[in-house]
Amino acid sequence: MSLRIRCLDCGHTSSYYPTRIPCPHCNSQWRQAEYDYAEVAEIWRKELPSRPYDLWRYVELLPVHNPNPSLKLGEGWTPLIKAENLGMMLGCPNILIKDERQGPTTSFKDRQAAVTIAALKEAGITEMVAASTGNVAISYSAYAARAGIKLWAFVTSLVPAVKMREIALYGSQVIKVTGSYDQAKQIAAEFANQRGLYQDMGARTITSVEGMKTIAFEIAEQLTQQLGPVKAKDGSTMWRTPDWYLQAISGGLGPLGVTKGFQELKTMGFAERIPSLAVIQAEGCAPMVHSWKQKLDTPIVVTSPKTYIETLATGNPGRTYNLLRKEVDAQDGVFESVTDEEAFRAMHVLAKMEGISAEPAAAVAFAGLFKLIRSGTIKPNETVVVNCTGHTIPAESFILGSGWAKNVVLPSKEEQQPQEEEGLLAALSRVAPDRFPRIAIIDDSPEARRLIRRILQSQGNFTISEAADGKEGLALIRQEHPDLIVLDLMMPELDGFSVLEALKGDSNTADIPVIVSTAKELTEEEKGRLKGQIQSLMQKGNFMSDDFLDEVRSIIR
Ligand SMILES: Cc1ncc(COP(=O)(O)O)c(C=O)c1O
Ligand SMILES: [Zn+2]
Numbered sequence: 001m002s003l004r005i006r007c008l009d010c011g012h013t014s015s016y017y018p019t020r021i022p023c024p025h026c027n028s029q030w031r032q033a034e035y036d037y038a039e040v041a042e043i044w045r046k047e048l049p050s051r052p053y054d055l056w057r058y059v060e061l062l063p064v065h066n067p068n069p070s071l072k073l074g075e076g077w078t079p080l081i082k083a084e085n086l087g088m089m090l091g092c093p094n095i096l097i098k099d100e101r102q103g104p105t106t107s108f109k110d111r112q113a114a115v116t117i118a119a120l121k122e123a124g125i126t127e128m129v130a131a132s133t134g135n136v137a138i139s140y141s142a143y144a145a146r147a148g149i150k151l152w153a154f155v156t157s158l159v160p161a162v163k164m165r166e167i168a169l170y171g172s173q174v175i176k177v178t179g180s181y182d183q184a185k186q187i188a189a190e191f192a193n194q195r196g197l198y199q200d201m202g203a204r205t206i207t208s209v210e211g212m213k214t215i216a217f218e219i220a221e222q223l224t225q226q227l228g229p230v231k232a233k234d235g236s237t238m239w240r241t242p243d244w245y246l247q248a249i250s251g252g253l254g255p256l257g258v259t260k261g262f263q264e265l266k267t268m269g270f271a272e273r274i275p276s277l278a279v280i281q282a283e284g285c286a287p288m289v290h291s292w293k294q295k296l297d298t299p300i301v302v303t304s305p306k307t308y309i310e311t312l313a314t315g316n317p318g319r320t321y322n323l324l325r326k327e328v329d330a331q332d333g334v335f336e337s338v339t340d341e342e343a344f345r346a347m348h349v350l351a352k353m354e355g356i357s358a359e360p361a362a363a364v365a366f367a368g369l370f371k372l373i374r375s376g377t378i379k380p381n382e383t384v385v386v387n388c389t390g391h392t393i394p395a396e397s398f399i400l401g402s403g404w405a406k407n408v409v410l411p412s413k414e415e416q417q418p419q420e421e422e423g424l425l426a427a428l429s430r431v432a433p434d435r436f437p438r439i440a441i442i443d444d445s446p447e448a449r450r451l452i453r454r455i456l457q458s459q460g461n462f463t464i465s466e467a468a469d470g471k472e473g474l475a476l477i478r479q480e481h482p483d484l485i486v487l488d489l490m491m492p493e494l495d496g497f498s499v500l501e502a503l504k505g506d507s508n509t510a511d512i513p514v515i516v517s518t519a520k521e522l523t524e525e526e527k528g529r530l531k532g533q534i535q536s537l538m539q540k541g542n543f544m545s546d547d548f549l550d551e552v553r554s555i556i557r
Contacts, residue, residue, distance in 0.1 A: 002035050002039060002040070003063055004033075004034045004035075005031045005032070005033055005034070005206065006031060006033075007031050008030040008031060008323075009028040010023060010025050010028065012024070017123065018116075018122075018123045018125065018206075019125065021201060021204065029201065029204045030204060032206070032260075033210055035264075037264065040060040040061055041268035041269060043060055044060070053076075054074065054075060054076045055075045055076025055111060055211070055214050056076070057076075057077075058214050061210070061217075061264060062210050062211075062214075063119055063207055064118045064119050064207075068118060068122070071121060071143060071146050071147050073114070073142065073143065074103075074104055075114040076103075076114075076214055078100050078101075078103055079098075079099045079102060079222075080218070080222040080223065080226065080385070081356075082094075082095070082226075083095040083097050083386075084447075085454065086350070086353055086354060088448070089543065090373045090542075091373070091380050091541020091542055092378065092384065093380075094383040095386065096223070096384065096385045096386070097386055098218075098388065100215075100388060101356075101362075101388060104139075104142060105135075105138045105139045106390065107138070107139060108212070108254060108387060109136045109138070109140075111212055112136070112211040112212060112253070113136075113140045113143045114211060115208070115210055115211035116143075116200070116205065116208055117144055117146075117147045118143075118207075120149060120198060121147040121148075127151075127152075127198070128140070128149055128150070128151055128200065129152045129154070129188050129189075129198070129199040130151060130154070130188065131185040131189075132153060132154070132159075133155070133159060133181055133250060133310055133312070133313055134159040134160065134163040134310070134311055134391075135163075135361075135390060135391065136200070137151070137155055137163075137167045138166050140153070140200070141166075141171070145171050151170075151172040152175060152191065152192075152197070153167050153172045153174050153175065154188035154191070155167070155177065156176075156177050156180065156181050156310065157176050157177065157178045157179075159310060160310075163391065164176070175187075175188075180303070180305065180313065180315060181310075181313045181315070182314065182315050182316045185202075202251050203252060203253045203323070209253065209257040209260060210257070212256070212258055213261030213264065216257075216258045216259070216260075216262045216265065217261055217265065219385050220271050221239060223240040223241065223242060223383070223385075224240045227240055230272070232272050233272070238269075238271050238272055241262060241265070241274070242383040242385045243273075243275060243378075243384065244275055244277075244278055244333075244384040245258060245259075245384075245385050246279075246280065246365050246368060246386045246387065247277075247278075247279060247365055247387040248280045248282075248312060249288070249312065249324075250281075250311065250312040251317060252288065252321070252324045253320070255277050255279050255324060255327070256324055258387075259277060262274040262275060274330075274331050276331040276332050276333040276334075277324075278333055278334050278372055279328065279335055280335075280336050280338060280364050280368030281312060281336075281337045281338075282305075282309045282340060283307070283337040284306035284309075284340065285312060285313050285315055286302070287301060287302045287314075287315060287317055287321070288317050288321050288335050289335040289336060291321060292328070292335040297322070299316070299317050301315055307340055308340050308360070309361050311359065311390070312364060334377060336371060338364055338371060342370075343363045343367045344360060344363065345546060346363045346364075346367035346369075347359075347362075347363035348546075349366070349370075349544060349545055349546065350363060350388075353545055358390055359389075359390030362387070362390045365386050365388070366386060369384065370544065380541070410427070435463075436462050436463045437462050437483045438464075438465070438482040438483050439464050439465075439482055439484045439486060440464075440466070440467065440476055440484075440486070441453065441464060441467070442466075442469075442470065442472075442473030442487050442496075442499065443468070443486070444468055444469055444488060444491040448488065449468075452486055452517065453466070455545040455549060456549070458545065459545075459549055460552075460553070465482070469491050469492060469493060469494065471493060473485075474499055477503065478506075483513075483556055484514075484515065484552065484556055485503075485513070485514045486514075486515050486517055487514050487517070488516075489516060489518040489522075489526075490518065496518070500514065500533050513534075513555045513556075514533070514534045515534065515535055515537075516534050516536070517540055518539065519539075535551075535555050536555070538551065
């Protein structure tokens with residue numbers, strides 16, 4: 001292995017040893033791993049295609065000599081999933097989700113834990129200290145259990161109790177700190193120093209950054225498998241990389257590692273483009289976002305975070321801000337923040353539109369995605385990868401609103417009289433009454449009909465019928481007399497305008513409310529034709545499921 005550790009301050013290089021943090025020359029704690037990239041590129045070109053698909057296929061660029069098979073938990077190579085429904089809703093068809101929930105402890109922190117614990121085990125270390133907002137300690141605990149390493153986990157008292165118990169279940173010692181996450185880190189550091197124990201140093205931990213960068217390698221390989229390679233300027237074929245990489249951050253370790261990964265791919269001649277980074281913070285604890293927007297060189301520290309999303313509660317990012325800022329600016333990326341409410345909304349949209357249940361911290365990235373597409377920062381033709389990670393436990397009832405469950409209480413078998421069979425049916429009819437509001441969707445695109453049907457069914461009960469063109473639609477409306485019509489404008493033969501004219505000209509159908517959902521940019525004349533005839537106009541690719549449902553509810557009420 002050609003690994004050297006280079007100091008970011010004085011440039012001095014030395015060999016790697018996990019417990020040796022500061023630079024032997026200038027004492028700086030900020031150092032980075034470097035490899036013989038030409039040599040590794042040659043090996044990868046030959047061997048990568050036949051290697052198993054896990055994190056360790058990239059072993060030449062990891063600070064571990066001999067990955068120990070007995071420590072492995074199936075880390076790495078999480079799926080890259082296309083978000084078709086989000087893409088249609090947002091008018092941005094190439095949104096992909098790097099589903100880090102499918103790691104061994106369901107967060108992307110498994111990468112840092114797998115690599116760090118492997119390196120510590122190799123170095124003969126048997127005890128370690130880490131401060132965490134939950135997920136880091138869970139990941140470390142799982143791998144530490146396999147490696148026979150004792151973990152002292154300092155967590156803030158805001159970490160959900162289920163997460164704390166999971167840490168303890170793995171055999172780690174939980175230390176609850178009533179105070180901020182930054183304070184928990186300080187106490188953990190003092191404890192480690194007093195006892196002379198190895199401690200996790202956040203973004204200064206070489207193994208953590210190196211673990212995170214495998215996300216970049218996988219994204220490039222997976223995108224290339226899914227969409228094919230790209231032609232480079234010199235005519236050669238290269239791996240495909242996305243235009244954007246989005247991630248919610250706390251300390252900022254994740255994206256720091258991921259950009260290093262993309263840079264290494266570029267250095268080795270595997271990829272040409274390094275994606276723009278969009279790093280998203282929760283508004284109540286967004287020191288990096290506010291500092292970047294004010295073009296500050298040092299971060300404004302948030303001493304008491306005001307967000308429910310405790311996972312992202314680093315108030316003092318320190319030098320990570322400067323490092324990340326350099327990467328963000330170099331590729332025209334952005335720092336952005338979202339409110340807790342936006343994050344919870346995004347969490348719900350992601351679950352009901354894509355079948356992916358993420359924790360609020362990951363939803364912060366999705367709320368950021370929605371915001372950046374809407375502001376035009378991310379363009380419709382761009383390819384976007386969003387890191388989705390985290391435990392999915394707290395689906396808080398306030399996200400769901402009222403009426404999310406229906407109760408059926410059945411008598412026990414002993415109490416039940418034969419004639420009560422009928423009572424059961426009566427109970428079920430209370431669950432689903434005979435008549436729900438009826439909605440007709442008239443649209444020639446099957447995907448558009450499916451999306452609208454999904455939005456309607458995801459949170460509410462409607463009887464939905466569909467027609468694939470104007471003529472069929474008119475016949476359907478005359479027969480079923482729905483409570484609401486969702487009408488497309490551009491359809492072959494009888495278009496939406498003509499359907500509307502026919503409806504309004506017939507006293508039986510003139511009063512049925514209509515929502516027009518169209519991809520067409522309307523001219524003034526066309527807008528005039530719709531005026532007074534419809535309840536609402538929704539631009540396809542530019543509305544969220546919740547906006548649409550609100551509109552439907554306000555009309556049908
Ligand atoms: C689910 C989730 N998202 C995002 C983060 C932010 O991580 P970082 O800023 O260290 O990359 C964390 C940290 O624990 C996390 O658990
Ligand atoms: Zn130095």
